[in-house]
Amino acid sequence: MSDQSPSAGPVSAALFERAERLIPGGVNSPVRAFRAVGGTPLFIARARGSRVEDEDGRSYLDYIGSWGPMILGHGHPAVVDAIRSQIAQGASFGAPCRLEVEMAEELVARVPSLERVRMVNSGTEATMAAVRLARGATGRSKIVKFEGCYHGHGDAFLIKAGSGAATFGVPDSPGVTKGTAHDTLTAAFNDLAGVALRFAEHPRDIAAVIVEPVVGNMGVVSPRPGFLEGLRDLCTRDGTVLILDEVMTGFRVARGGAQERFGVRADLTTLGKIIGGGLPVGAYGGRSDLMAQVAPEGPVYQAGTLSGNPLAMAAGLATLRQIEATDGFYETLERLGSRLEAGVAAHLARSGYPCRLARVGSMWTLFFTGDEVRDWNGASRCDTSRFARFFHEMLRRGVSLAPSQFEANFLSIAHTEADIDETCAAAGDALAVAWA
Numbered sequence: 282m283s284d285q286s287p288s289a290g291p292v293s294a295a296l297f298e299r300a301e302r303l304i305p306g307g308v309n310s311p312v313r314a315f316r317a318v319g320g321t322p323l324f325i326a327r328a329r330g331s332r333v334e335d336e337d338g339r340s341y342l343d344y345i346g347s348w349g350p351m352i353l354g355h356g357h358p359a360v361v362d363a364i365r366s367q368i369a370q371g372a373s374f375g376a377p378c379r380l381e382v383e384m385a386e387e388l389v390a391r392v393p394s395l396e397r398v399r400m401v402n403s404g405t406e407a408t409m410a411a412v413r414l415a416r417g418a419t420g421r422s423k424i425v426k427f428e429g430c431y432h433g434h435g436d437a438f439l440i441k442a443g444s445g446a447a448t449f450g451v452p453d454s455p456g457v458t459k460g461t462a463h464d465t466l467t468a469a470f471n472d473l474a475g476v477a478l479r480f481a482e483h484p485r486d487i488a489a490v491i492v493e494p495v496v497g498n499m500g501v502v503s504p505r506p507g508f509l510e511g512l513r514d515l516c517t518r519d520g521t522v523l524i525l526d527e528v529m530t531g532f533r534v535a536r537g538g539a540q541e542r543f544g545v546r547a548d549l550t551t552l553g554k555i556i557g558g559g560l561p562v563g564a565y566g567g568r569s570d571l572m573a574q575v576a577p578e579g580p581v582y583q584a585g586t587l588s589g590n591p592l593a594m595a596a597g598l599a600t601l602r603q604i605e606a607t608d609g610f611y612e613t614l615e616r617l618g619s620r621l622e623a624g625v626a627a628h629l630a631r632s633g634y635p636c637r638l639a640r641v642g643s644m645w646t647l648f649f650t651g652d653e654v655r656d657w658n659g660a661s662r663c664d665t666s667r668f669a670r671f672f673h674e675m676l677r678r679g680v681s682l683a684p685s686q687f688e689a690n691f692l693s694i695a696h697t698e699a700d701i702d703e704t705c706a707a708a709g710d711a712l713a714v715a716w717a
């Protein structure tokens with residue numbers, strides 16, 4: 282693949298060759314491999330503020346933001362100091378520590394529906410544990426997830442509807458058993474009638490509905506008015522646990538996450554990314570009566586050697602407190618986001634290219650389709666080969682975007698108006714080349 286690498290410099294390309302020999306696909310998480318856009322990935326050596334620098338010494342404006350955690354930008358002094366002073370006290374104890382209590386207090390104070398919380402090490406762990414808890418508490422086996430929503434790599438989530446929109450899901454990955462697929466029902470995002478149908482087909486057998494309240498993992502897709510409220514009603518009526526997966530949206534789209542922004546109350550919420558400040562972390566929590574079912578208080582087992590790790594707690598707490606200490610934090614992100622949206626929209630209006638910038642706060646995706654994207658079906662109509670050209674043209678102009686059409690890009694508080702204007706100018710040029 283390296284000969285068709287239009288963007289990686291020689292040092293990155295050489296590192297990727299070494300990586301490919303030893304690591305599947307040369308990466309430790311698939312989307313990093315650039316397969317969706319061609320070429321080979323940049324190896325990042327360091328990052329500061331809104332910029333990353335690769336092993337070839339090239340600097341880029343960064344909109345990956347480690348896929349969400351870096352809302353303060355890279356290397357924020359408050360986070361660096363917190364990690365530094367914690368490591369001097371010890372990296373991990375395998376015993377309770379003060380920072381875990383402080384983290385639980387900070388989370389519960391911000392997310393409206395969060396009464397109690399358990400820390401884990403990744404978003405994947407959080408969603409797996411939340412579903413187990415929902416099943417344990419309800420005694421039911423099925424879950425509903427939405428096509429195009431990503432909840433980590435747990436077996437139960439690697440399912441989408443087959444082409445006949447069959448009632449039962451088909452695994453997306455070998456190694457996921459038919460039994461697991463049988464217990465995961467799917468519906469289209471924003472299609473309340475489809476969800477109601479699942480409830481009608483499986484009355485009192487659905488343990489949980491899990492949803493990204495704002496989807497980031499098929500590109501940014503907003504919930505239509507009434508969709509989340511409708512899910513809340515359906516779940517309440519059937520005694521089903523509503524899990525809002527806020528691993529991406531938590532502390533990103535509002536202080537209290539998407540559930541604050543859209544006024545919907547979850548039974549369980551999953552968190553990750555921002556609450557680790559760039560270190561590995563996850564959390565799940567919600568209704569007190571449900572969380573009382575978790576071991577050792579209750580019978581639903583879940584554990585972790587490094588859970589509540591002091592370094593991750595220190596980095597996450599510093600991040601949350603820095604957000605709180607910054608006047609108008611979310612308003613600033615919103616202003617930067619709308620500046621970006623307006624700048625790109627101006628280019629699109631002038632050129633007539635059939636693209637749309639979808640944005641919720643500081644999450645955004647430039648969809649290569651003329652139609653509004655409301656679900657996976659709509660997202661899958663995007664012109665991914667033109668997106669790939671655009672992506673590489675942006676890299677060439679020093680702007681690093683998520684290397685797939687079906688991902689969110691992230692603004693941080695470290696992005697400046699000048700950064701945004703530079704990005705819009707680059708986008709104007711890159712769009713023209715992509716359509717040349």
Ligand SMILES: *Cc1c(COP(=O)(O)O)cnc(C)c1O
Binds near residue numbers: 406431434527554
């Ligand atoms: C990133 C993400 C996950 C998975 O988190 P990991 O830490 O990568 O395991 C789950 N759900 C959503 C919505 C995410 O964006």
